[in-house]
Amino acid sequence: MTKTNGTFLSILPLLLFVGIFLGFGIYNQDFYALPSPIAALIGIVSAFVLLKGKVNEKIDTFLKGCGDGKILTMCIIYLLAGAFATVSKATGSVDTIVNLGLNYISAAYFPVGIFVIASFLSFASGTSVGSIVTLGPIVIDLAEKSGSPLGLIGAALLSGAIFGDNLSVISDTTIAATQSLGCEMKDKFRVNFKLALPAAILAIIILIIIGFNQEATSVVMEQKDFNFMLILPYLLVITLSIIGINVFVVLFSGLLFAGVLGMGYGTFGLMDFAKSSYEGFTSMTEIFLLSLLTGGLAALVERAGGINFLLRNINKIINSKKTALLGIGGLVTVANFCVANNTIAILISGKVSKEITEKYGLKPQESASVLDIFACYVQGIIPYGAQILILISLSGFKMSYTDLVLNSFYLHLLLAITLISILVRKKTSAVTPMTT
Numbered sequence: 001m002t003k004t005n006g007t008f009l010s011i012l013p014l015l016l017f018v019g020i021f022l023g024f025g026i027y028n029q030d031f032y033a034l035p036s037p038i039a040a041l042i043g044i045v046s047a048f049v050l051l052k053g054k055v056n057e058k059i060d061t062f063l064k065g066c067g068d069g070k071i072l073t074m075c076i077i078y079l080l081a082g083a084f085a086t087v088s089k090a091t092g093s094v095d096t097i098v099n100l101g102l103n104y105i106s107a108a109y110f111p112v113g114i115f116v117i118a119s120f121l122s123f124a125s126g127t128s129v130g131s132i133v134t135l136g137p138i139v140i141d142l143a144e145k146s147g148s149p150l151g152l153i154g155a156a157l158l159s160g161a162i163f164g165d166n167l168s169v170i171s172d173t174t175i176a177a178t179q180s181l182g183c184e185m186k187d188k189f190r191v192n193f194k195l196a197l198p199a200a201i202l203a204i205i206i207l208i209i210i211g212f213n214q215e216a217t218s219v220v221m222e223q224k225d226f227n228f229m230l231i232l233p234y235l236l237v238i239t240l241s242i243i244g245i246n247v248f249v250v251l252f253s254g255l256l257f258a259g260v261l262g263m264g265y266g267t268f269g270l271m272d273f274a275k276s277s278y279e280g281f282t283s284m285t286e287i288f289l290l291s292l293l294t295g296g297l298a299a300l301v302e303r304a305g306g307i308n309f310l311l312r313n314i315n316k317i318i319n320s321k322k323t324a325l326l327g328i329g330g331l332v333t334v335a336n337f338c339v340a341n342n343t344i345a346i347l348i349s350g351k352v353s354k355e356i357t358e359k360y361g362l363k364p365q366e367s368a369s370v371l372d373i374f375a376c377y378v379q380g381i382i383p384y385g386a387q388i389l390i391l392i393s394l395s396g397f398k399m400s401y402t403d404l405v406l407n408s409f410y411l412h413l414l415l416a417i418t419l420i421s422i423l424v425r426k427k428t429s430a431v432t433p434m435t436t
């Protein structure tokens with residue numbers, strides 16, 4: 001296959017992947033009914049059928065795409081992140097975080113308290129869905145017993161979970177964004193944090209004001225045990241990541257430390273530690289396979305000129321670094337609305353976002369941050385996303401979607417601050433894209 005400028009046909013396999021994933025989700029009213037690697041496989045088969053070139057050349061291109069260094073790096077990070085999260089949970093670290101927070105929360109502080117607890121839990125564990133599943137039943141029970149607005153409390157949980165997921169160094173969205181754009185996690189974290197922190201502070205202030213102005217019944221909760229030592233594996237991973245230690249070293253160190261703590265406290269033995277680590281590996285099977293397959297699909301589409309075709313059309317509306325960043329945000333937004341999965345949306349948009357970043361002289365960490373923020377924002381507001389579906393389901397469908405979205409102050413503030421930061425960038429001369 002020779003590389004060309006491409007036509008609409010050259011991006012059709014990628015569109016088929018998205019369309020099939022979206023179509024099955026709408027038809028089954030469940031966007032996780034069809035495993036995403038199968039949807040990607042259909043796109044790959046269509047690429048072999050539709051795109052020009054010899055079969056052996058296509059196979060070679062596909063395998064090189066799967067074996068790309070960034071794709072393999074991403075896959076190994078997923079495995080280590082899954083193992084760390086699973087072993088840390090097995091040691092009781094998740095229960096400790098939840099109990100520590102809930103032991104000291106009062107009715108007036110329920111909204112802000114839930115936001116803070118969910119933020120830390122999601123940041124430490126790297127999963128917004130996991131945090132919602134863990135805290136959801138407790139939070140809903142607290143809201144009902146105290147008379148606090150269910151939509152407000154649910155929105156605080158949703159916002160905190162997205163906050164942590166967006167910033168976490170072991171989140172699959174962070175891994176996908178940084179590896180796709182080719183930047184260090186610590187650099188992306190610093191750029192992202194500057195946008196997320198002001199939004200979080202403003203959201204906390206709003207939640208405190210609302211909490212003190214609402215009528216709530218004091219709830220007496222049973223004091224639950226917690227062990228501060230069990231939070232240390234998370235703190236270790238966070239600290240090492242921020243100071244810039246290699247991500248493999250960070251995650252492996254965290255995994256070993258969590259395992260040692262678990263065995264030291266008699267929570268599990270050596271073999272259980274090994275099994276939990278493997279369970280963590282298998283928990284990442286879908287995203288692992290999807291990353292490999294989309295890497296191969298992207299290589300086929302790029303070789304056929306699909307990426308160049310997209311860039312030629314995007315270039316018509318991009319004339320500066322500001323519009324380039326907005327273009328990246330727009331790409332992942334559309335992708336996320338289609339597939340209802342922020343990680344998949346980032347993987348789909350990553351290749352084109354990388355090209356835009358290089359063509360318009362953007363900082364990779366800045367592009368990665370925008371990619372992650374827009375994806376997480378959309379994931380937090382779409383009614384068919386896993387996060388909102390789980391929350392509404394856990395509430396017995398008493399929680400209103402409208403209330404959830406309207407009260408998700410952090411999400412809207414994060415989007416507003418991100419857009420403002422893009423629009424008020426120092427004006428640079430119009431950028432002339434490099435020819436391809």
